[in-house]
Amino acid sequence: MAQIELRGVSARYPSGGQVLDGVSLVVDKGEVVSIIGPSGSGKSTLLRVLVGLLPPSAGEVWLDGSRLDYADRKALTAARARLAIVFQQFNLFQNMTALDNVTVTPVKIRREPKASARARGEALLRRVGLGDKLGAYPDELSGGQQQRVALARALALGPEILLLDEVTSALDPEMVNEVLDAIRDLANEGITMLIVSHEMAFVREVSDRVVMMADGAVVETGPPGQIFDAPRTERCREFVSKILRH
C-alpha cells in the first residue's frame, strides 16, 4: 500500500520561480527510495514540501490514503508527528546538548516521562556511536558527529517515515562512512525512507527504488539496476554517465 503519494505536486519559493513542476511519486510502506539528480533539480524541495516547510502551490500529497491539507494546522501537526527529517546542515539546536537535542521533543512536545525519554535518548546516541558525547554542545562536535546526533534526534521521534536530505554532503570524506553506516542499519530495519543523496554507491546499495529528478520534475523511476546500468531516458543516461565518470 502506498504510504506516501504525490500527485502532480508543484511548488515555488515566495522569492523565486517554480522549483517543483508536477511531481508524481508513490512510496510504499517500508520502501527505501532515493532521489538523485543535478543541483537545483528540486530534490531537497520535495522533502521540504513533504514536511510542510514549503506548502505545494498545486497538486496533492497523500499519506496512508488521506489527503494532507497543508492549510489545516491540526492535519499538518498530525502528519509531522509521523515524519522525521534529517537536514543537510544538521540543524541541531545550538543551545542544547546532544542529549537535550534528542530528548527535547519527546519530553517538551510529546509529554513523555523525562526519565524514559532520557534513557531512550542515551541508547540512541550510543547506537550511533556517541555514548561519550551526551553532554556535548553542537559546536563541540565534528560534522559527522553532529549529523549522527541529528539522526538520533529523528529516530527518537519514532517516525514511520524518515526523510534524509543530503546528509553527507556537508561532511568531510572521512566522516561520510560513519553516517552512511548508521543509515544502512536503519534501511535494514524496514523503516520507510526517502533519501536525497549524491553518494551513488550508497544509493545503489540501500535503495529499493531510485527516482531521478531534473528541472523540478521526475525524469525516471526504477530499481537501482535500471537507473545506473540501463537508464531508459536520455536525461537520466546523461546524468548517470557524468556522475559515474567521476
Place this chain on the structure above:
Amino acid sequence: MPEGLLGQLEVFFTWQNALLWLRATGTTVAMAVVGCGVGFVLANLLVLVRTWPSRWLLPLRVLIVLYVEVFRRIPFLVLIFLVLFTTRALGLHMPLFAVACVTVTVTATAFIAEIVRAGYESVHRNQWESAAVMNFGRLRTVALVVLPQAWTVIVPPAFSYFVMFIKETSLASQVGVYELMQAGKYFNNVGVSPFLAFGTCLAIYFALSYPLTRVGWRIERRLAHRFRRTSPAEPLAAPPVVGP
C-alpha cells in the same frame, strides 16, 4: 566658595535630608525598573506578534511597526508632557509617578522591541525550521530555542538601555515628579549650594549606574562564554515562514 561649602556640609548631611534623597533615589529606580520591566514584557509580546506568520495579523503588524518607529523618535520630555496632558484631558488624574512610569514604559517598549527583534533575527532560520517540523509551535519555538540563543544579542544592549534610562528619568522632574533631579532642584532652591545639591545627584546617579554597568558587563561575558556556539551559516534578515 570652599568655606561656604564646608559650612553647609553640617546642615546638609542630616538624617532628614538623607531620607529625602533616599525617597528621590527610590522613585528614580522605581520608574526605571517598572518602565523597563513592563516594557520588556510588552516588547516581547510585540515582537512575537510582529514575527507571527499569519496574514490575519498584518494590520496589527503594521501598527506595531508604526508604534516602534514613532515612539523611538519622540524625545522623552515631549512624551511625558503628552502623556500628562492626554491623561488629564481624558479625565484620568493619575499621580505624577504613574504618568512617568507610563512614559518610560511606552518608550522602553519601543526601544526594547527593536533589541528583541534583532535578537530573533540573529538566530539562524534552520533553528526555526527544525522546531517547526518537530511540532514545537511558535511559542515553544521562541521559549525553548530562539530566546535562549538570542539572549547574547538581547541582554547587553537591553542592560545598557536600562542604565541609560535611569539617567533619562531625570526629565520626569519637569512635570514635578520627586525624583533625584527634582531633589537636587529642591535643595538648591532652599539655599544649598548647587555644587552640593547637584553634586549629590551626580554621585547617586553614578552609584546607581556604575554597578549596573558592571553587572551588565559580567552578564554579557557569561553569556558570550556560555553561548559561544554559533550557527553554521549566516542568519537571515527575518524569521522564516514555517507553515501555519
